[in-house]
Amino acid sequence: xxxxxxxxxxxxxxxxxxxxxxxxxxxxxxxxxxxxxxxxxxxxxxxxxxxxxxxxxxxxxxxxxxxxxxxxxxxxxxxxxxxxxxxxxxxxxxxxxxxxxxxxx
Amino acid sequence: xxxxxxxxxxxxxxxxxxxxxxxxxxxxxxxxxxxxxxxxxxxxxxxxxxxxxxxxxxxxxxxxxxxxxxxxxxxxxxxxxxxxxxxxxxxxxxxxxxxxxxxxxxxxxxxxxxxxxxxxxxxxxxxxxxxxxxxxxxxxxxxxxxxxxxxxxxxxxxxxxx
Numbered sequence: 682x683x684x685x686x687x688x689x690x691x692x693x694x695x696x697x698x699x700x701x702x703x704x705x706x707x708x709x710x711x712x713x714x715x716x717x718x719x720x721x722x723x724x725x726x727x728x729x730x731x732x733x734x735x736x737x738x739x740x741x742x743x744x745x746x747x748x749x750x751x752x753x754x755x756x757x758x759x760x761x762x763x764x765x766x767x768x769x770x771x772x773x774x775x776x777x778x779x780x781x782x783x784x785x786x
Numbered sequence: 787x788x789x790x791x792x793x794x795x796x797x798x799x800x801x802x803x804x805x806x807x808x809x810x811x812x813x814x815x816x817x818x819x820x821x822x823x824x825x826x827x828x829x830x831x832x833x834x835x836x837x838x839x840x841x842x843x844x845x846x847x848x849x850x851x852x853x854x855x856x857x858x859x860x861x862x863x864x865x866x867x868x869x870x871x872x873x874x875x876x877x878x879x880x881x882x883x884x885x886x887x888x889x890x891x892x893x894x895x896x897x898x899x900x901x902x903x904x905x906x907x908x909x910x911x912x913x914x915x916x917x918x919x920x921x922x923x924x925x926x927x928x929x930x931x932x933x934x935x936x937x938x939x940x941x942x943x944x945x946x947x948x
Contacts, residue, residue, distance in 0.1 A: 683789060683790050683793075684790055684793055684794070685789050685790060685792075685793035685833050686906075688901055688903075689896055691830070691834070692896050693893070693896060694797055694800065694801070694830070696889055696892035696893060696896065697801055697804075697889065698800070698801070698804055698823075698827075699888070699889075699892070700885045700886070700888050700889035700892070701801070701804045701805055701807075701808055701885070702804070702808070703881075703884070703885045703888055704808055704881050704882060704884075704885035705807070705808030705809075707877075707880070707881035707884060707885070708808070708877060708878050708881035708882070709808065711813050713813050713816070713817075713855060713858065713859060714808070714813050714816055716855065717807055717808070717813075717816050717817065717820050717855065718807075718808055720820060720824075720847075720851065721804050721807065721808070721820075721823065724823070724824065724827050724847075727827075727839075728827060728830060728831075731831055731834045731836050731839060732834060733901075734834070734836070735834045735835055735836075735906055736901070736903060736904070736906060737901055737902050737903060737904055738904060739904050739908070740908070740918070741835075741908035741909055741910045741914065742909065742910070742914040742915045742917075742918040743918065743922075743923075745836050745838065745839055745910070745915050746915060746918050746919055746923050748836070748839050749839070749842065749915070749919075750926060750927075750930050752842055752843070752846050752847065753846075753930045753933075753934055754930065754933065755847070755851065756846055756850060756851060756934065756937075757933055757934050757937035757938075758937075759851045759854060759855065760854070760937050760938060760941045761937050761940055761941050761944070763854055763855065763858045763941070764940075764941040764942075764944040764945040765944060766858065767858060767861070767862070767945055768944055768945065770862050776862075
């Protein structure tokens with residue numbers, strides 16, 4: 682069976698994307714970079730949905746519908762996140778997460 | 787054979803884009819690498835017979851989300867010019883170890899599990915997606931539309947200059 686036609690190769694790619702996203706989430710201190718890492722993680726989830734849609738589901742529209750929901754929620758998340766980042770940048774002139782710690786008390 | 791070559795090329799493109807998107811120090815280059823990675827994922831969607839999703843990925847992710855991120859970076863010039871100070875090695879190493887352990891665990895789980903298999907033939911068409919969105923999945927569909935509306939209103943409210 683060719684690699685493009687097996688479920689496990691897609692799951693492996695998705696796991697790699699997820700791990701790279703988690704690495705970025707943990708290692709970066711820039712808020713925009715953290716948002717970009719979150720996008721990678723959401724993409725790995727939707728890749729999983731579409732891969733299972735092709736190889737494991739009978740109804741071939743269901744997985745695609747869920748991937749569409751993920752894309753819509755990612756758009757909402759980025760829209761809120763960017764406006765918060767712009768607000769923080771206006772207020773503190775920095776988007777480093779280590780400098781936004783008022784709530785810590 | 788040809789399919790495999792193209793597939794591995796697309797996978798290499800995706801993973802390279804993802805790696806550059808988290809590892810480069812300048813956040814503007816991160817956003818450009820994210821576009822590369824998202825394009826690779828869109829190509830993978832075509833391999834999975836979901837052409838509509840591939841188009842949506844390009845339009846929404848690349849055309850809207852990445853452009854919004856790039857706009858936010860460019861609107862605040864200090865972000866554009868400042869490359870981050872190189873951070874301490876220890877933290878990068880720690881994050882790398884955690885991510886590698888996570889990947890190892892996922893890899894082990896993938897090898898051990900046998901997934902349910904169904905035939906790959908079926909109705910992947912836009913027609914079927916639309917019908918499912920307005921019959922079986924109508925409640926999540928409406929909820930997502932409400933979430934989008936509230937998110938856009940919230941973003942406008944937050945970004946408003948006081």
